[in-house]
Amino acid sequence: MGMGVLSLLAGHDAARAQAEVKTPYWASIQKDEAFARAGPMATYQIEWVFRRKHLPVKVIKRYGVWRQIVDPSGWSGWMHANMLSRKRTAIVTGLVIAIRAEPQDAARLMWRAEPGVVGELGDCEKGWCEFAVDKRAGWVRQDQIWGAGEP
Incomplete structure (x- = not known):
């Protein structure tokens, strides 16, 4: 009996958190x-x-x-x-962009993504964001994607 009440309360907390x-x-x-x-x-x-x-x-x-x-x-x-x-996801906007190994312009080029490519968004710092498409991940400049930063 205790578990049912506990899971019901957990569900209520999740709904309340969503509402807030x-x-x-x-x-x-x-x-x-x-x-x-x-x-x-x-x-x-x-x-x-x-x-x-x-x-x-x-x-x-x-x-x-x-x-x-x-x-x-x-x-x-x-x-x-x-x-x-x-x-959290993001979409490539504008031009073909470089996906880098590190969050800097001079970092090794991993691959490129064209406009319209959607990827999973990771952490963003100092104008760069982690960006993963399928199993490939790297860093992109935040101003080249839509979906990062303050909404």
């Missing part, structure tokens, strides 16, 4: 297909269908289980919270 998250914050799409609507209810029309799992988005408003998101292009719509993850 301040906007704006970074999130990522966690489904292969995610619908964005004109407003924060299922009765609003679907305006966009995202088919980019792990795409970074910025959550700018909350309304119940709905989140108003902004995508990397600046487009905004409403998405159900279960379509989103707090997993």
Whole structure:
């Protein structure tokens, strides 16, 4: 009996912690297909269908289980919270970028990533961020990706 109550309380704490998250914050799409609507209810029309799992988005408003998101292009719509993850990702913007072995321009070039490549975001420091695509990781300049820094 004690375990059931304990797990119920843990679930309640997790829900409360989720409810206390301040906007704006970074999130990522966690489904292969995610619908964005004109407003924060299922009765609003679907305006966009995202088919980019792990795409970074910025959550700018909350309304119940709905989140108003902004995508990397600046487009905004409403998405159900279960379509989103707090997993931090980033997308390459602008030009082909260099992924370096260390957080500095002179570091060894590991590989390059073209605009639109999405990767998992690690720690950021002094204008550089850890960035991993599949099993390959390295460092990128923070100003060359969208999804890092303050939302």
